[in-house]
Amino acid sequence: MIRRATEADWEKVRNLRLRALADTPQAFARSVDEEGAYPDDVWRERLGPDSATFIEETDDALTAMVTVFVERSDRTAEVFGMFVDPSVRRRGTGRALLATAEEWAVGEGARLLALEVNENLEPAVTLYTCSGYSPTGSRRVFRHDGAVAAEMTKPVSR
């Protein structure tokens, strides 16, 4: 089941996020050591009202997550932190999670969805391309190891 995480889920979300950072470090800007040292309040605040984290939950275990934040000044929604546990990949979870996040962002007034993806991560780039995202041509080094993230966007309307 996919649902929006609440502050009460913070420990489960932290554990999944740390699993994500350990599993696919090249997908994320910060390391498992950096985020593993965050105090509990940071994890609770991440689930506050300013953004929405959607999770897939199976028998009380979290198997996937994504977060979306709507920048109201330009009606752009930033999608980030996408992760699906390796044990359940390639079953449509990533696509469904993304669609849920997009629907929420549109409901919040977003007109453009934006994300950054390590251009070497073929599964992620393919997921976003199949879901209607196109590269803008903007690229930047986003990790200490020099990995490059490409910006991709998708216009949306109600």
Ligand SMILES: CC(C)(COP(=O)(O)OP(=O)(O)OC[C@H]1O[C@@H](n2cnc3c(N)ncnc32)[C@H](O)[C@@H]1OP(=O)(O)O)[C@@H](O)C(=O)NCCC(=O)NCCS
């Ligand atoms: C990228 C990721 C989220 C995809 O999750 P998923 O649940 O396996 O994806 P889905 O099953 O919804 O796949 C949707 C489409 O994406 C593409 N895709 C997904 N995994 C793929 C792979 N390993 N190789 C090629 N294409 C892939 C396919 O087009 C797929 O559609 P299809 O199965 O009908 O062919 C997952 O592999 C993951 O968590 N990777 C590590 C973290 C990461 O890279 N996060 C992105 C940060 S920007």
